[in-house]
Amino acid sequence: MMNVNRYVLSRSLHFGQRLVSRSTRRAATDAERLQQRRSIRTQSRNLAYAKDLFLGQVNKAEVFPYPEIGNEEVEEINQLVAPVEKFFSEEVDSAKIDREAKIPEETLNGLKELGLFGIMVPEEYGGLGLSNTVYARLAEITSLDGSIAVTLAAHQAIGLKGILIAGNEAQKQKYLPKLASGEHIAAFCLTEPGSGSDAASITTRATLSEDGKHYLINGSKFWISNGDMADVMTVFARTEVVVDGVKKDKISAFIVERDKLGIRGRLAFSACEVSFDNVPVPVENVIGEVGGGFKVAMNILNSGRFSMGSSSAGMIKKLIELTSEYAATRKQFNKSLGEFGMIQEKFALMSINAFVMESMAYLTAGMMDRPGLPDCSLEAAMVKVFSSEGGWICTSEALQILGGLGYTKNYPYERYVRDCRILPIFEGTNEILRMYIALTGMQYAGKVLTGKIKEMKKGNIGLALGMVGKKLRASFGSSADLGLTGKDGVVHPSLAQSAKKFEQNVDLFGSTVESLLYRYGKTLVDEQLILKRVADVLINLYAMTAVLSRSSRSISIGLRNHDHEVLLTNTFCSDAFFKNNYWMTQLQKHSPENNDANIKKIAREVLENRAYVCSHPLERTF
């Protein structure tokens, strides 16, 4: 019988597990503006959409129709976008910034004056108080320069986020105004030389002073963006707490001010290393509860990821403009480059990728902006994985279109490629995020299935019959109907085929998940290659959801060029459908397509040898 009852998950699942961010609405004082303040609550999570895919179900209400914003907001966004675009095209010299490895003072000041340092800080603290959707829209423009994008994101998506979502009123009043105006710059200090992906293992310590008024922080942090110029840092360190009479070492979050170091405190910066030598921090500067720092960290990271979708999309759209100009005019063999199949494929790749990324990003942002604030950390992680890898591939292909020219520093392509390489690494490596995506969903599915088993044991015949019926239907090969198409379908009829493929994938995914839980139980946590495929399928499913929802809306409202959207949607879904089926086939029991055992063996032998194992092909034995 299924032994999913005792489903224990290891620390890899501890990334912000038991938390959900909740917002409280403030009554609108003018027009339709809603401010959302976030605070951390310790309740069971209100996961958004993707979790039901693990059960082979589609929670249509969450994602159809595609989130829409009011007319006024659209106008407002257009207004906000114009000066930022103008600034970036006229005042930002990306080549110079790259060459000198520094953002000039005037450019930074221009960005501060534009208000780009406090986009999501509420108006009462001096920020712009804009929604996730608007933030994502602005990220499309700031991504045109990699250094600026990272500086701004490190400052507000993670640097000051802790104070914003977990700080108390006093802390917000004290720090947010200057951070929002850019007078102070923020940084997020979690990673250490010995603790990257394994964030819970940090060793920086904060010891309470004898008078109980200060903590002294000792340790060093690594890879800290804005580390060299930050005035206000969110620092994570271990503190001793007493839980149920037992002394434990738990992580706490602190606000550390650069210029309040005191006599003995010393802060040293090198490129991105920040080391703390007896740095005093007043006890009022603890964010949230003492010992509750890890949750704060995970919440901060989870809330900023979705914007990578729109920033990558913005960058790719720009590259499409630049490269298509070249492909239309450059001629070889008496034809323009654009007439060759392999070049055409690259344009299709870039267009589809940009399309999927922005669809996913704005779907996620739209869900996050809903009242009640569903926990979209799963969806945001998926957007991040897809966009970082898509961005890397597309910038590489864009460079390829230009050939030799693309490789030179005279053109921006190699800079885009270099800048993109960090995307799959920071903000949670894609490997860790895949684990998070797969395990969070598996945990949810496990709980639901366990619940069903308990019901059946109690004698709930209806439930048992339902499950048997489902298995019979599946074995007779009837296709799934999840309500996306047909008379009351939420997807537009011209996308019916793609929707059907999606439904088939979801159905198969649900049974695949069930069978994996059954087969592996608790040991699933260690099967990374299996979890990787589960995550990849889920990412594709979410992507398909996003494009189906978006293009359905575009057709229904008659948006310009919606037939091109249909083309992109169908192409992507068809491709994703086959990839998903292939991966799910590999996940079946004793699948001949699955080479995992061999892969592990190869790795073991190589790592034992600390080198390539084979004898040289030219060697002789006689």
Next chain:
Amino acid sequence: MSGRVLVGVKRVIDYAVKIRVKPDNSGVVTDGVKHSMNPFCEIAVEEAVKLKEKKFIKEVVAVSCGPQQAQETIRTALAMGADRGIHVEVTGKDYDTLGPLQVSKIFAALAKKEDAQLLILGKQAIDDDCNQTGQMTAALLDWPQGTFASEVSLEGDKIKVVREIDGGLETIKINTPAVLTADLRLNTPRYATLPNIMKAKKKKIAQVKPADLGVDITSRLEVLRVDEPPQRLAGVTVETVDDLVAKLKESGTI
């Protein structure tokens, strides 16, 4: 003096866009094309806001004539520092045929109605390059004009204007009320910052129709045809200077 300045702003196709002529040669393609404030109008707004910041004047009113979208242009002016806006509604066919003469009649009527001390416009619009509205408005109002201004300073109730003309720079002193048109080097317009855009949402834009101002906007001009400029022909390389001179003589150029 009321201390009020009227600034005219026009919504035009963005300067960076590649213009295409409609297939029926009746005009250029505007559907779905990026539009923004005429660059010279931006300079005009900047000058007005600067005068207010230096406390020479008290209120800046931004005016635009056109369809609903003209309000976006007014909002940009508000974000740059104008205090309120007036949107003169002109739509459809009327908008297609709206030219400097009608616009100057509208501005003249508004200047009187709002008791303006100064009217600042851009020297010309980058779509039609007419360079007429400022001059016509001054004539209709019988006000002095300082056109192609590259420097403006208020001295009591007179204005000193340095004008860019073909021969160089000309400095004149004119009485107020007056009409000024801004040239390129008058100032560098500020960026509308996001916080100012948010503040601008609270500023008012009044709506009026030309009829309310007693202005007849029927056009006396009819556009017969719009064509693209002829394609640039390839050149010819010559070996020596003598060849060049010979060719030039041949083509009748010298």
